[in-house]
Amino acid sequence: MDISIENIRKEFERFPALHDVSLDIRSGELIALLGPSGSGKTTLLRLIAGLEFLTSGRILFGNEDASHKSVQERNVGFVFQHYALFKHMTVADNVGFGLRVRPRSQRPSRAEIRRRAEELLELVQLPGLGKRFPAQLSGGQRQRVALARALAIEPRVLLLDEPFGALDAKVRRELRRWLRELHERTGHTTVFVTHDQEEAMELADRVVVMSNGKIEQVGSADDIYDAPASPFVFSFIGASNALRVHVEAGRVYLDDRPLELPRTNLPDGPARLYLRPHDLEVSRDEAGSIPGVISAVRRTSGARLIELEIGGRRDRLEIELPAEQSHRLNGRLAVRPRKWQLYRDDECRLAS
Amino acid sequence: MAHAAGVIFRQPSVIPGFGLALGFTLIYLSAIVLIPLLALVVKSAGLGWSDFWRLATDARTLAALRLSFGAALVAAMINAVFGLLLAWVLVRYRFPGRRLIDAFIDLPFALPTAVAGIALTALYAPNGWVGQFLAPLGLKVAYTPLGVIVALTFVSLPFIVRTVEPVLAEIDRELEEASATLGATRLQTVSKVVLPSLLPALMTGFALALARAVGEYGSVIFIAGNIPYVSEIAPLLIVIRLEEFNYGAATAVAAVMLAISFSMLLLINLIQAWSRRRFGHGA
Ligand SMILES: Nc1ncnc2c1ncn2[C@@H]1O[C@H](COP(=O)(O)OP(=O)(O)OP(=O)(O)O)[C@@H](O)[C@H]1O
Ligand SMILES: [Mg+2]
Numbered sequence: 001m002d003i004s005i006e007n008i009r010k011e012f013e014r015f016p017a018l019h020d021v022s023l024d025i026r027s028g029e030l031i032a033l034l035g036p037s038g039s040g041k042t043t044l045l046r047l048i049a050g051l052e053f054l055t056s057g058r059i060l061f062g063n064e065d066a067s068h069k070s071v072q073e074r075n076v077g078f079v080f081q082h083y084a085l086f087k088h089m090t091v092a093d094n095v096g097f098g099l100r101v102r103p104r105s106q107r108p109s110r111a112e113i114r115r116r117a118e119e120l121l122e123l124v125q126l127p128g129l130g131k132r133f134p135a136q137l138s139g140g141q142r143q144r145v146a147l148a149r150a151l152a153i154e155p156r157v158l159l160l161d162e163p164f165g166a167l168d169a170k171v172r173r174e175l176r177r178w179l180r181e182l183h184e185r186t187g188h189t190t191v192f193v194t195h196d197q198e199e200a201m202e203l204a205d206r207v208v209v210m211s212n213g214k215i216e217q218v219g220s221a222d223d224i225y226d227a228p229a230s231p232f233v234f235s236f237i238g239a240s241n242a243l244r245v246h247v248e249a250g251r252v253y254l255d256d257r258p259l260e261l262p263r264t265n266l267p268d269g270p271a272r273l274y275l276r277p278h279d280l281e282v283s284r285d286e287a288g289s290i291p292g293v294i295s296a297v298r299r300t301s302g303a304r305l306i307e308l309e310i311g312g313r314r315d316r317l318e319i320e321l322p323a324e325q326s327h328r329l330n331g332r333l334a335v336r337p338r339k340w341q342l343y344r345d346d347e348c349r350l351a352s
Numbered sequence: 353m354a355h356a357a358g359v360i361f362r363q364p365s366v367i368p369g370f371g372l373a374l375g376f377t378l379i380y381l382s383a384i385v386l387i388p389l390l391a392l393v394v395k396s397a398g399l400g401w402s403d404f405w406r407l408a409t410d411a412r413t414l415a416a417l418r419l420s421f422g423a424a425l426v427a428a429m430i431n432a433v434f435g436l437l438l439a440w441v442l443v444r445y446r447f448p449g450r451r452l453i454d455a456f457i458d459l460p461f462a463l464p465t466a467v468a469g470i471a472l473t474a475l476y477a478p479n480g481w482v483g484q485f486l487a488p489l490g491l492k493v494a495y496t497p498l499g500v501i502v503a504l505t506f507v508s509l510p511f512i513v514r515t516v517e518p519v520l521a522e523i524d525r526e527l528e529e530a531s532a533t534l535g536a537t538r539l540q541t542v543s544k545v546v547l548p549s550l551l552p553a554l555m556t557g558f559a560l561a562l563a564r565a566v567g568e569y570g571s572v573i574f575i576a577g578n579i580p581y582v583s584e585i586a587p588l589l590i591v592i593r594l595e596e597f598n599y600g601a602a603t604a605v606a607a608v609m610l611a612i613s614f615s616m617l618l619l620i621n622l623i624q625a626w627s628r629r630r631f632g633h634g635a
Binding site: 051070075077086150 | 524526527529530531532533534535536537540544545548549551627630
């Protein structure tokens with residue numbers, strides 16, 4: 001089921017939690033909503049589910065306008081971070097719940113419901129646990145029961161709010177791989193929320209990066225990482241440095257000295273140069289590169305991290321060099337970027 | 353937890369003072385509850401079995417016991433429904449005057465029961481505010497078993513509301529949302545998800561209300577009219593026997609009441625323990 005989100009806005013008592021968000025979700029796609037706490041990920045997910053109502057805008061399921069449909073009518077599978085299993089029901093009854101509450105005319109027989117529950121429990125790799133109560137399961141198992149329960153109603157879209165948020169790192173990684181496989185097998189259109197970028201990158205076909213109630217960028221892991229659309233995305237994803245520079249007639253100046261970078265079409269004025277630590281290399285020549293004073297050197301397992309102070313302005317630059325590189329690691333050092341992004345200063349201030 | 357194989361005390365825990373606390377609890381419980389009850393049992397045992405049986409199965413005694421427990425049961429059931437409703441409204445809705453209603457709920461706790469009895473009698477007497485409208489309908493409340501139920505319902509209301517309220521407030525909103533996303537109507541969500549989660553608390557409240565109603569004396573004797581075989585409650589019968597210096601009969605009634613009350617509370621506790629083990633509610 002394709003889902004189109006068109007210019008939606010959501011206010012909570014005048015507080016705008018989402019402004020003017022648009023997003024097209026393609027049928028069968030696995031999409032991650034990624035962003036810092038409070039950026040509106042859960043709100044967007046709940047709006048799609050119909051657990052909250054829009055202040056303005058539209059949500060289309062296929063060609064039909066679902067904006068004013070109730071949760072029940074939308075037929076979505078929702079998985080909560082803390083599972084929200086019904087404690088007084090067995091696992092099998094939890095999974096079969098969505099079928100049992102159907103109107104009589106559409107309700108499968110008891111035997112059929114039991115069979116479907118078994119089948120789904122097998123799908124989520126919990127065969128034979130149907131008679132247990134949720135209190136008798138581990139966190140990872142509970143989450144899989146919650147997923148089976150959501151799948152039982154054959155949802156048009158599967159929505160997961162930080163599905164692995166409450167689990168430890170190892171179980172998370174396992175479940176992540178397993179969810180990817182499950183998605184490939186069942187082909188449900190799936191949207192999941194996470195604030196773990198690794199999880200988003202590894203799992204999703206496309207990642208939606210959100211900040212302050214807006215979508216910053218939508219793209220594949222490669223797009224997001226290699227061509228960040230905004231300074232926010234650049235600094236939110238992976239390690240990053242920002243240097244204050246000046247643009248004049250397409251040339252980039254650091255402290256009145258031109259940097260050896262291709263011409264930019266940014267307008268004249270202050271700008272920021274965003275650099276990743278591993279995209280910097282040592283340069284023999286100070287002219288055209290970024291000179292600084294080494295203030296700290298740290299060794300990590302595979303690399304050497306060098307902290308450089310730039311100019312008198314105390315901009316700090318973190319550089320990651322191969323561990324075996326045997327430069328003189330004190331005093332002055334000049335580096336040159338292999339890759340970079342340049343943004344106007346006012347864009348950056350908005351982002352931070 | 354006590355194991356089936358026998359009594360096993362809790363493992364020594366990081367919280368100190370277990371021995372002292374247990375000792376104190378036992379002594380306190382003995383002094384306040386167990387010794388008086390024991391005295392009652394010993395005293396009625398002194399009657400001899402046949403005497404005891406004769407006194408306990410006396411027609412007037414049986415009628416009084418039936419009224420006491422029957423009316424208490426009905427009152428607790430009425431409150432299980434309406435107390436739950438009240439708790440629901442107080443927890444789920446915000447409206448002007450909510451705090452005031454909240455305060456009123458505790459009134460039966462605080463009011464001397466005799467005051468409540470007089471007030472209720474004045475209301476429900478055939479010429480009272482409410483009674484005058486009921487009388488033409490052929491409905492007599494004061495001086496009938498119905499009056500007993502009204503009084504017991506009044507005094508036991510807070511027990512249900514106050515035990516259900518906090519549990520209801522704690523119910524995760526997400527449970528209801530999950531139910532809705534699975535297609536359940538509001539009614540199905542309430543009956544299949546919310547109420548079952550409330551059941552343990554409701555049962556506790558029910559047990560407390562029942563216990564309170566069985567033991568109630570002050571408010572009932574005013575409105576009941578105390579007609580032997582009709583509207584005379586067991587606690588009153590005990591008092592009457594005492595006033596006749598018929599201590600044997602008094603203790604016999606008391607012992608029967610004790611036995612019935614104890615078995616009812618035990619049963620409710622067993623059901624709760626069972627549901628707790630099953631669903632992992634609470635502890
Ligand atoms: N019911 C509500 N009433 C008022 N404000 C709300 C409500 N729900 C969310 N908000 C606000 O809307 C904003 C977005 O919240 P949301 O829960 O969508 O964030 P999130 O991206 O899911 O964050 P997290 O990663 O912490 O879960 C926050 O500023 C939050 O305070
Ligand atoms: Mg959230």
